Amino acid sequence: MNIQELVQRQRRYFATGATRPLAFRRRRLRALREALLAARPEIEQALKADLNKSSYETFLTELAMVVGEIDDALRHLEKWAAPRRRGTPLSHFPAVSRVYPEPYGVVLVLSPWNYPLQLALAPVVGAIAAGNCVLVKASRHSAHTTALLHRLLSRVFSPEYVACVDETIPYGDVLAQRYDMIFFTGSPRVGRQVMAAAAAHLTPVVLELGGKSPCFVDAECDLAVAARRIAWGKLLNAGQTCVAPDYVLVDSRVKDRFIELLMRQAEKMFPHPLHDPDYPRIVSRRHYDRLCGLLDRATGVRGGARDAESLHIALAVVEADFDSEVMREEIFGPILPVIAYDRLDDAVQAVQKREKPLACYVFTRRAGYARAVLERVNFGGGCVNDVVMHLANHNLPFGGVGNSGMGSYHGKDGFDTFSHHKSVLHNRTHPDIPLRYAPYNEKNLPLLQRVLLGR
Template identity: 55%
Template sequence: EYIAVVQGGRQENTALLAQEFDYIFFTGSVTVGKAVMEAAARNLTPMTLELGGKSPTIVDASADLKLAAKRIAFGKLLNSGQTCVAPDYVLVEESVRDALIQNLSSVLEEQFPDGDYSGFVRIVNERHYREKKELLEGQTAAFGGECDDAAWRIKPTVLIDVNPDSPVMQQEIFGPILPVLTWAKLDDAINFIRSRPKPLALYLFTSQRDVEKRVLESCSFGGGCINDTVIHLATPHMGFGGVGQSGMGSYHGKRSFDTFTHYRSIVRKSTWLDLPFRYFPSSEKKLKLIRRILK
């Protein structure tokens, strides 16, 4: 009566979206999200879209680079990068790029001793595996880069000297591949992010409050962390959701209840007193009385 599971693909989804639901909650790609929103508009159905995008990580020279590397790796390797809030790419201050790369490499070596990746999560299916593998073509790997076609597994990979116009920077990676780009001035990093679709998450590693303030005030994104990654979605006390092409609406904790709830405004009026001046015919005397009450 309350829950029904419908299995299928595009045909079944199209049939579902033709129904007059009270609310639609969709998680998926931007392309499909637009189609869902278009279908919902036909019936004026309210909705929440939890989409995705390329979530940036900014690292400046004041950051604890060793800790930053550990926490970036944690967020990127969670489910082999197949989460909507995984750090998609890094924008690091150019003076500390090599140090960050070295720390990232050390962290990855520590987490996979003897180069054993047999326990590392594989890509969900062969089609997605092939797509991720193609993103590595023509790229320079500072760490990793190897692929296992039989297991659909990609070794954690850190890319350097990445062209911002290359395919790996044009779509959400959704895999264990981390491009690292550099900036000389903080405004360069901010402008880079602002020139692209608004991300679902943003992460900043810095020890400077003024840098934190500038980034938070200058960039529009769904949510994020200062000096960590991913963990902002773990608490039920904060809403989680995107903005722009990364989604709309929020959920988690009470926000989820609120999302699927219509709050009705109801007034219960007493019957023992009825003020006659609210009714027609109007008069100057009634108008003066109403004005006096409303002051």
């Protein structure tokens, strides 16, 4: 089935109203949940083949995240979908005002390779909960998981409701169709292409992009915990995480100690990273060569052992400054630039001059330090005294700002993202107050002013 026919089939199915009843949405979400848990061995095998992810990391960062989204939607769907009453001015008496969440229609989800299950299906959950039909275009770079998504979605859904686009169909052909919403996760470069294609049909878009997410480390923090959590966040999926700490800004008084603790924690987590069955690999030779090139041209590198055959790279810490090559673009790998600062204000100003990041992290015991960063740095979301974990809270909207994206999802925010919020004023035919009707009587103007302006 070609892409144009598939879109039209979904559009016709949506027009029947079959996806709108809440009972139907719940049944399909439960079916997806059951299928995911039943397919857990297949999921683990696919992610092992694509990224060498361990079963533990697969459950933690992929399967549990999607199942958690489903459970959250099942618990709260009735409340999310209920009409929401809004205030009505006295001048509109006796009317009442309500907002009705309604599905957009046919939604396109464009998912990446780095978390190929989670980042494909978490938005699908929100789209289904909101009552939409969904097409998923998954990445060819995670071929085993993409094939699994085809099998999984075809088991659970009919193609006119939810379907995975054949990976042989070019990206341009997929984007050339008219959708009612497009949800994209990937790089800012491709995000611009998606937005340009959507503009042809005035299609709303959500762009979940990336950026260089800073991590501020105060001299007065628990340095051991900071090093441990930053090492974990950076080595998760071998650094191929959109919200990974991209670089660290550390007080110069504790820089050397921090680097020592960081390297120690990395070695403790993965003593033999080039041969560890639980340590993920770089997704492709092209990305591996790009990362190796950054390391080869850098100075002040600690760690960074590599294996060209298995595509593994151990954590590499690079003592850098803002002019270093590793600071020019998002790294997306296990390379961590560390920049020392003498004054927090200088570090904050340097970050402010750069593109707005997807995430920001702060390690400190001082409320004033955290406030100085949070109030002055514009970013999508983040943590104080932790990294990455804000992503796993279904009650927090996840999304970027500026160059790191637009729109958000997860939990209720995902439902709202995939819903159009239709405003309706319900009035009665009586009383029919004549003040608004022509012919206008200037004698009524003082009364009209009191009603509309309160004076």
